Amino acid sequence: MTVVEIAAPGGPEQLRTATRPVPQPGEGEVLIRVSAAGVNRPDIMQRKGLYPPPPGASDVPGMEVAGAIAALGPKVTGLAIGDPVTALLSGGGYAEYAIAAAPLCLPVPTGLSRVEAAALPETCFTVWTNLFERGGLKEGETVLIHGGTSGIGTTAIQLAKVWGAKVFATAGTHAKARVCEDLGAVRGIDYRTEDFVEIIKLATDGRGADVILDIVAGTYVQRNIEAAAVEGRIVVIAVQGGVRAEIKMNELMVKRLTLTGSTLRPRTIAQKAAVAEGVRRNVWPLLESRRVRPIIHATFPLAQASEAHRLMETSNHIGKIVLTV
Numbered sequence: 001m002t003v004v005e006i007a008a009p010g011g012p013e014q015l016r017t018a019t020r021p022v023p024q025p026g027e028g029e030v031l032i033r034v035s036a037a038g039v040n041r042p043d044i045m046q047r048k049g050l051y052p053p054p055p056g057a058s059d060v061p062g063m064e065v066a067g068a069i070a071a072l073g074p075k076v077t078g079l080a081i082g083d084p085v086t087a088l089l090s091g092g093g094y095a096e097y098a099i100a101a102a103p104l105c106l107p108v109p110t111g112l113s114r115v116e117a118a119a120l121p122e123t124c125f126t127v128w129t130n131l132f133e134r135g136g137l138k139e140g141e142t143v144l145i146h147g148g149t150s151g152i153g154t155t156a157i158q159l160a161k162v163w164g165a166k167v168f169a170t171a172g173t174h175a176k177a178r179v180c181e182d183l184g185a186v187r188g189i190d191y192r193t194e195d196f197v198e199i200i201k202l203a204t205d206g207r208g209a210d211v212i213l214d215i216v217a218g219t220y221v222q223r224n225i226e227a228a229a230v231e232g233r234i235v236v237i238a239v240q241g242g243v244r245a246e247i248k249m250n251e252l253m254v255k256r257l258t259l260t261g262s263t264l265r266p267r268t269i270a271q272k273a274a275v276a277e278g279v280r281r282n283v284w285p286l287l288e289s290r291r292v293r294p295i296i297h298a299t300f301p302l303a304q305a306s307e308a309h310r311l312m313e314t315s316n317h318i319g320k321i322v323l324t325v
C-alpha cells in the first residue's frame with residue numbers, strides 16, 4: 001500500500017510517499033480501507049520530531065480516517081467487512097489502509113461524505129472530553145474558546161452553541177473573528193487587536209466565563225484566570241504559547257477555579273472507548289440532524305500531504321484540512 005511517511009524530523013518536504021505492506025489487524029482491531037484522512041496540528045509536531053507516537057503506534061502520521069472496514073481481527077464484534085466507519089487512530093492514517101481499535105470506530109454519520117467523516121474523530125473526541133466532560137459546560141453558561149477557527153475551535157463553537165451556552169471565541173484576524181460569529185459565537189475576538197479579558201468582562205457585567213478552552217497556555221493562563229467567572233473551569237489542551245506560566249494563586253483561590261487539561265493520544269483504548277461512547281450518544285445525533293457540521297477548508301490527495309502541512313502552518317485555514325485517498 002502507499003503511505004506518507006516522515007523521512008526525517010523537519011519541514012513539510014520530509015513527508016514522502018512510500019510503499020509498505022498492508023498491516024494485519026490484531027485482537028480487537030479492524031483494518032480500514034481509507035477514503036480520507038484528517039490532518040491535525042499534532043501531525044505537524046510529530047513531523048518536526050516533537051511529538052513521538054506512543055509505544056506500539058505506527059510511525060506513519062495520521063490520527064483519524066474514514067473509509068470502509070476491509071478486515072476484522074480476532075474478537076471483534078458489532079462491525080462487519082464493508083461497514084463505512086470513521087475512526088480515531090493512534091497513528092497510521094496517512095495511508096491506503098490503517099489499523100483501528102474496534103471501539104474507536106464510529107459509523108459515518110448519515111448524510112456526511114467520507115471527507116467530512118474523516119474530519120470528525122479528533123475534534124469531536126477532543127471537544128467532547130475537554131469542554132463537556134472535564135469542563136462540565138452546562139446550558140446557559142458562558143464559554144470562551146481560544147483558536148475559534150481551528151479544526152478544534154470550529155467544532156467547539158458549534159457544539160457549545162447547540163448546548164445552549166453563550167460562546168466567545170478568539171482568532172488571529174478580524175475576518176476570522178467574524179467567522180466565529182457565523183458559527184455561533186455571540187462575539188468573535190481578534191486577539192491581535194482586542195483584549196479578550198476586557199471583552200469578556202464587559203459582555204458579562206464583570207462576571208467572566210464559566211468555561212475556557214485554551215490551546216495557547218503561556219501568558220494566556222493568567223489572563224484566562226482573570227477572564228474566568230467564580231467556580232470557572234479552565235481546560236488547557238495545547239501549549240502553542242509556551243509550556244510555562246506564571247499565575248496568581250490567590251486569584252485561583254478567591255474565584256475557586258479549576259485549572260485542568262488533557263491529551264487524548266496516550267489514553268488507553270478503554271479510556272478512549274468511553275469518550276467514543278459519549279461522542280456517539282451526544283455528538284453524532286447533532287451531526288445527523290445537521291445542527292453541527294464539520295467545516296472543511298481544503299482537501300489534498302494523499303501524495304500532497306506536504307502541501308496540506310504547509311497550508312496548516314500558514315494558519316490561513318478555517319476548519320479542517322483533509323487528505324483524500
Ligand SMILES: NC(=O)c1ccc[n+]([C@@H]2O[C@H](COP(=O)([O-])OP(=O)(O)OC[C@H]3O[C@@H](n4cnc5c(N)ncnc54)[C@H](OP(=O)(O)O)[C@@H]3O)[C@@H](O)[C@H]2O)c1
Nearest residue numbers: 040041126147150151152171172215237238262263264315
Ligand atoms: N489535548 C488534546 O487532546 C488535543 C487534541 C487535538 C488537538 N489539540 C491541539 O488543539 C489545537 C488545535 O488543533 P487543530 O488540529 O484544530 O489545529 P489548527 O486548525 O491548525 O489550529 C491551530 C490554531 O491555533 C490558533 N492560534 C495560535 N495562536 C493563537 C492565540 N494566541 N490565540 C488564539 N488562537 C491561536 C491559530 O489561529 P490564528 O492564526 O487565528 O491565531 C489556528 O487556528 C492544536 O494546538 C493542537 O495541538 C489538542
